[in-house]
Amino acid sequence: MYTTINNEGTLNNYAAEPKLYYAEYPSLEQQQRYMLQGAIAVLLVGFLLLTSFAVS
Secondary structure (H helix, E strand, O other), X not given: XXXXXXXXXXXXXXXXXXXXXXXXXXOHHHHHXXXXXXHHHHHHHHHHHHHHHHHX
16 A cells, blocks of 8 residues: 655555556457347336336
């Protein structure tokens, strides 16, 4: 941990910064999985909306 002391004796503690890295582009398999999850989410939300309209 990195610590500094100012003129009045007050301590300033700084958290350790994590090492930065760049995200990798998703593979074709991951992209297909994301599309499937999106389609399931759209169907679920659509079903919930239709159910709420039918009940009310």
